[in-house]
Amino acid sequence: MGDRTVISLHASYQDAALFRLDKGQANGHEAILQPLDCDPPDWSVPQSVRQHGQRLWAQLRQDQAVAAALQNALAAPPGEISPIFFRIAGVSDSELLSWETLCSDAGKFVSLERVSPIGRMADSTRPLSANTAEFSLPLRLVAVLGVREDSGLSEWLALKQTAVRAHDAGLELEMQLFVASEATLATIRGEIDADGLEAWIQADEVPPNLAELERALADARANILHLSCHGRTSAGMTELHIATPLDIATGASGSSIQLTGSDLASMPGLDGVWLVTLSCCKSGQAPANGHSLAHLLVSERGVPAAIGMLEPVNASDASSFAADFYQALFGLLDDGLSGLAFGQSLEIEWAAALHAPRRSLCQRYQGDAENNREWALPLLYVRPDAFVLTLEDASHRMDPETFALMQRKADLVAGQLRVMQVDAPEDMRDALLDLLDGYPPELVPDRNGNFPHASAPELHPPTQPEPATEHRAGVG
Numbered sequence: 001m002g003d004r005t006v007i008s009l010h011a012s013y014q015d016a017a018l019f020r021l022d023k024g025q026a027n028g029h030e031a032i033l034q035p036l037d038c039d040p041p042d043w044s045v046p047q048s049v050r051q052h053g054q055r056l057w058a059q060l061r062q063d064q065a066v067a068a069a070l071q072n073a074l075a076a077p078p079g080e081i082s083p084i085f086f087r088i089a090g091v092s093d094s095e096l097l098s099w100e101t102l103c104s105d106a107g108k109f110v111s112l113e114r115v116s117p118i119g120r121m122a123d124s125t126r127p128l129s130a131n132t133a134e135f136s137l138p139l140r141l142v143a144v145l146g147v148r149e150d151s152g153l154s155e156w157l158a159l160k161q162t163a164v165r166a167h168d169a170g171l172e173l174e175m176q177l178f179v180a181s182e183a184t185l186a187t188i189r190g191e192i193d194a195d196g197l198e199a200w201i202q203a204d205e206v207p208p209n210l211a212e213l214e215r216a217l218a219d220a221r222a223n224i225l226h227l228s229c230h231g232r233t234s235a236g237m238t239e240l241h242i243a244t245p246l247d248i249a250t251g252a253s254g255s256s257i258q259l260t261g262s263d264l265a266s267m268p269g270l271d272g273v274w275l276v277t278l279s280c281c282k283s284g285q286a287p288a289n290g291h292s293l294a295h296l297l298v299s300e301r302g303v304p305a306a307i308g309m310l311e312p313v314n315a316s317d318a319s320s321f322a323a324d325f326y327q328a329l330f331g332l333l334d335d336g337l338s339g340l341a342f343g344q345s346l347e348i349e350w351a352a353a354l355h356a357p358r359r360s361l362c363q364r365y366q367g368d369a370e371n372n373r374e375w376a377l378p379l380l381y382v383r384p385d386a387f388v389l390t391l392e393d394a395s396h397r398m399d400p401e402t403f404a405l406m407q408r409k410a411d412l413v414a415g416q417l418r419v420m421q422v423d424a425p426e427d428m429r430d431a432l433l434d435l436l437d438g439y440p441p442e443l444v445p446d447r448n449g450n451f452p453h454a455s456a457p458e459l460h461p462p463t464q465p466e467p468a469t470e471h472r473a474g475v476g
Contacts, residue, residue, distance in 0.1 A: 004083055005073045006121065006384070007066060009036070011090035019060065019094075022087060024069025031065045040096055043373065050370040053103025053110075060102075074104075076115045083351035084110065087121035087384065088295060095291065098310060100358075100376040109369050111376070112362060117354040119380040122295045126302025133274060134392040135223070136440075138172035138200070139333065141326075142222035144213075145179045146206055146229040146242030146257065151315040152184040155228045155279065158323035160191070160201075166330035167200065171337075173330070176220045177203040178213075180243040206244050210257050213242070217269025224275045224329075226322065230255065231280040231293070231309070238293050240264060240280060261293050265301040274387065275350070277307040277325075279318045294381045304387040305350040310377045317361060321378050324357035337391065342442075345390045350382050410436055410443040410451075417449030 005024035010033065012018055017036040038059050041052035061067040076082040086099045100118050102110040111118035143159055145152040159175070167173045179185040188203045207213040217225070230241040241255035259267075270276070276297050291299065294308030307325070309318070332353055336346040358375045365372035413432050420428065429447050436444050445451050 004085055005069045006085045006087055007060065007069075008087040008089045009094040011094075017094040019063070019066070021063065021065040021069050024065075025072040026065035027068040027072070029065035029068055032063070034063045034066075036094060038097060040093070041098065047370045049098075049101050049373045049376070050103050050107060050109075052098060053101035054105065054107075056097065056099065056102050057104055070110075073116055074110065074113070081115060081117065081349070081352050083117045083119060083349060085119050085121045085351070085382070087123070088291070089123065095295070098373065098376050100310075100379065101373065107370075111354070111358060112369060114355045117351040117358075119351040119354065119382055120295075121384050122291070122299040122381050124299050124302045124383050132388045132390070133272070135389045136392050137337070138174045139330075140174050140176070140221055140223045141226065142176045142217065142220045142224070143178070143226040144206060144217075144228065144242060145177060145181075145184065146227070146244075146255070147315075148181060148243065148248060152179060152181050152228065153187060154315055154319045155322065156184065156188050158319040159226070159326070160197075162323045162326045162330065163201070164195075164197070165327065166334065169334060171330055171334040173200060175201045176222070177201070178206045178216065179203055180206045180245055181248050182245050185245075206242065206257075208244050208246060208256065210259070210263075213257055214267055214269050217267065218271070220269070222269070222273050224277070224326075225270070225273045226277045226279060228279040228318070231278070240278070240293070261291070261296040262300070264293060265296050270297075270301055270303060273303055274348075275305045275307070275329075276303055277322065278309065279307075279322055280309065292379075292381075294379060298381045298383055302383070304348075304383055306381045308379050308381070310379055313374065313377055317364065317374055317377075320364060321357045321361055324360045325353055325378075328353035328356045336389075340391045342391055345388050348387045348389060350380055350387070354378075354380060406439060406443055410439060410445065414445040414449040414451065417445060417447065420449075 003023075003025070006022040007024075008020050008022045010018040010020070018033045019036045020033045021031040036059055038055050041048050041055075043049075045051070060070065070084070073082040073084055084102075088095050099120070100111050102118060104110065110116050141159075141163065143155070145155055147155070156177070156179075159177075163173060163175050177188060179188060182205070185203055185205060192198050192201050192203060204216075207216050227240065227242075229243070232239050232241055238261060240259040242257035242259070243255045244257060246252075247254070247256050276294075278293055278297075292308055294306040297303045297306040313321075329350075332348070336348070340346060357378065361375035361378075362369050362372070365374055369375060413435055416432055417429060426447075433444070433447070442451070
């Protein structure tokens with residue numbers, strides 16, 4: 001992974017926007033604040049996406065340090081990724097600009113190049129420890145499908161396809177769904193049963209009110225939270241509207257669960273969440289004199305990463321982006337976690353998962369990136385500090401009684417394996433090991449009955465549960 005290039009965007013006392021290189025290879029040029037003069041685009045004119053991106057490019061390259069840093073980022077060696085981030089350092093109109101459309105003089109859209117995905121940054125009031133997580137598999141994806149039947153079903157199909165592919169490839173994954181439409185829920189449950197997915201996918205109704213939804217999300221302990229709902233702007237604030245089964249059954253025009261940015265950022269269910277995907281309109285769009293919901297999740301709550309939408313998007317585009325983004329992200333996680341020993345750490349660069357979904361969205365519109373901006377509407381916000389996962393021993397999350405029961409069973413299986421004849425049929429050994437399916441790796445002996453840690457074959461649980469000292473992503 002290459003180094004990040006970070007360009008900060010500031011508001012001056014005259015409400016004008018300023019920019020400066022915060023991080024990057026500037027070839028010795030001094031980083032100084034420069035004025036930014038770029039109006040929001042008129043999307044109705046031909047080639048408006050390219051024109052807007054090239055105006056941004058021209059503005060940035062007026063500063064020698066920024067120009068050098070952009071050139072060096074784009075010249076990264078093959079196979080290396082050097083993401084470019086725009087740090088939103090204050091409230092200004094610069095947050096409304098489509099930085100994701102940044103386009104070179106030669107007509108190349110920077111974020112459609114594999115080497116240089118574009119994201120945004122938000123400073124967080126949470127300490128740096130909130131951007132680290134001790135983690136044990138399985139990975140937990142929780143999705144709230146608080147939309148009407150058709151949209152919820154398309155979102156489910158996208159999530160299912162991606163999750164099944166990752167699970168079949170070996171990623172330890174669990175998925176919990178909360179569904180507003182009873183008809184969609186019945187379809188989902190039918191598919192779960194028919195495809196034999198009930199061991200790792202569960203589906204329930206969206207709770208009837210905000211308090212119960214908060215409790216359900218807290219109990220779900222998500223690593224990744226996917227919210228599919230409606231986003232609306234009212235009185236200068238963007239809100240999320242999540243439908244309930246009663247709303248749909250009664251044909252209500254509104255939604256029973258409505259969340260402001262502050263409501264969302266203060267939800268207890270966000271404890272431990274690494275990434276929030278807001279698959280809803282305007283979740284990445286800043287209201288007047290404020291920040292977007294995606295920005296607030298990172299800046300106020302300290303969530304390591306958040307995805308939002310700059311403008312309204314149609315359901316099929318949202319589903320397509322989610323499927324391709326999660327497929328790329330699951331691939332990064334699976335590759336990074338494979339072979340990782342307990343106590344070892346993995347740094348996650350969220351922007352590395354952006355290239356494939358943006359290219360896919362562009363191709364949905366005949367590859368005409370110059371005139372169709374749908375590929376640039378999904379936004380990624382991250383914290384300035386890197387997000388780091390540390391793989392922990394899963395037994396540390398168990399209460400002593402549960403661990404002791406599992407250990408006794410593992411010892412019995414190991415004892416049977418050790419006394420078996422050398423020429424015993426292999427399927428007999430397989431049958432014994434199958435009894436430990438889903439157990440932590442340190443509780444699963446090899447085919448001869450030996451545990452992984454030869455120097456300490458007998459494992460002991462913690463003497464007391466330690467919930468107060470457990471560290472999860474998103475906790476300060």
